[in-house]
Amino acid sequence: MVHFSAEEKAAITGLWGKVHVEEAGGEALGRLLVVYPWTQRFFDNFGNLSSASAIMGNPKVKAHGKKVLTSFGDAIKNMDNLKGAFAKLSELHCDKLHVDPENFRLLGNVLVIILASHFGKEFTPEVQAAWQKLVAGVATALAHKYH
Amino acid sequence: MSLTKAERTVILSMWDKISTQADAIGTQALERLFASYPQTKTYFPHFDLHPGSAHLRMHGAKVVAALGEAVKSIDNIGGALAKLSELHAYILRVDPVNFKLLSHCLLVTVASHFPADFTADAHTAWDKFLSIVSAVLTEKYR
Numbered sequence: 001m002v003h004f005s006a007e008e009k010a011a012i013t014g015l016w017g018k019v020h021v022e023e024a025g026g027e028a029l030g031r032l033l034v035v036y037p038w039t040q041r042f043f044d045n046f047g048n049l050s051s052a053s054a055i056m057g058n059p060k061v062k063a064h065g066k067k068v069l070t071s072f073g074d075a076i077k078n079m080d081n082l083k084g085a086f087a088k089l090s091e092l093h094c095d096k097l098h099v100d101p102e103n104f105r106l107l108g109n110v111l112v113i114i115l116a117s118h119f120g121k122e123f124t125p126e127v128q129a130a131w132q133k134l135v136a137g138v139a140t141a142l143a144h145k146y147h
Numbered sequence: 148m149s150l151t152k153a154e155r156t157v158i159l160s161m162w163d164k165i166s167t168q169a170d171a172i173g174t175q176a177l178e179r180l181f182a183s184y185p186q187t188k189t190y191f192p193h194f195d196l197h198p199g200s201a202h203l204r205m206h207g208a209k210v211v212a213a214l215g216e217a218v219k220s221i222d223n224i225g226g227a228l229a230k231l232s233e234l235h236a237y238i239l240r241v242d243p244v245n246f247k248l249l250s251h252c253l254l255v256t257v258a259s260h261f262p263a264d265f266t267a268d269a270h271t272a273w274d275k276f277l278s279i280v281s282a283v284l285t286e287k288y289r
Binding site: 034120125 | 175179259266268270271274
C-alpha cells in the first residue's frame with residue numbers, strides 16, 4: 001500500500017488548492033488524446049477529434065476531463081486508502097469500460113506535465129516526486145479490481 | 148514512427164530557446180529523475196547526486212548536448228547518435244525502461260520552463276522525438 005509522508009501530502013494538497021479542476025481536467029484529457037492518439041479508441045462518440053485544436057476545444061472532452069479530474073480530487077482526500085476509494089471505479093473501468101490500465105499511467109503523466117506547465121518553478125523536483133507517487137497510486141488502485 | 152514536417156519545425160524552433168538554458172534544463176531533468184524514480188540512481192554510484200552538484204551539472208549538460216546533436220540532424224537521428232547507441236548497448240547497458248522515465252522528466256522540465264510554447268502539438272512532437280532518441284539508443288541492445 002502506498003504511504004505518503006506529511007511532506008508529500010502537503011506538497012500535493014498545497015498545489016491542488018490552486019488547480020482549476022474544470023480547466024485542468026479538460027487539458028489533461030485533451031492532451032492524452034492528442035499526444036497518444038490511440039487513446040481515442042474509448043471516445044468514438046465524442047465527435048470531432050480530427051486535430052489538436054478540435055480535441056482541445058471539444059466540449060465533450062472538456063466535460064469528461066472535468067469528471068475525471070474531480071474524481072482525482074477524491075483520491076487526494078483519501079490518500080491513505082486509494083484502493084478502497086477507487087474500488088467501484090476500478091470495477092467499472094474493467095467490466096464496463098474495458099480500459100487497459102496502461103492508460104491510467106499515461107493520463108497520470110500527462111497530468112504531471114500540465115501541472116509543471118501551470119506552476120513552473122513551484123513544481124520542484126520534490127513536488128513532482130510526490131505527485132508521481134500519487135498518480136502511480138491512483139493508477140494502481142484503478143487497476144486493482146481487474147480480473 | 149517518424150516526425151512530420153510540422154513536428155520537426157516545432158522542435159527546431161523550440162530548440163533555439165531551450166539551448167539558451169541547456170545546462171539548467173539537463174541538470175533539472177536529472178534532479179527530477181532521481182527524485183521521482185530513486186531506482187535510477189543505481190546507475191550513478193560514482194556520482195555525487197545532491198541537487199546542484201558538479202557531477203549533476205556536468206552530466207545534465209552532456210545529456211542535453213546529445214539531444215542537440217539529434218536536433219541538428221533531425222532527419223538522421225540514428226546516424227547522429229550511432230556512437231552513443233553503442234555506448235549504451237555495450238558499456239552502460241541502462242535498462243530500456245529508464246529512457247521513458249528520463250524522457251518524461253525532460254518533458255516536465257521543458258513544460259515548466261516554456262509553458263507558453265509547450266502546446267499540445269509541441270508536447271506531441273517532443274514526446275515523439277524523445278521516443279525516437281530512446282529507440283536509437285537501445286537499438287543495438289540485442
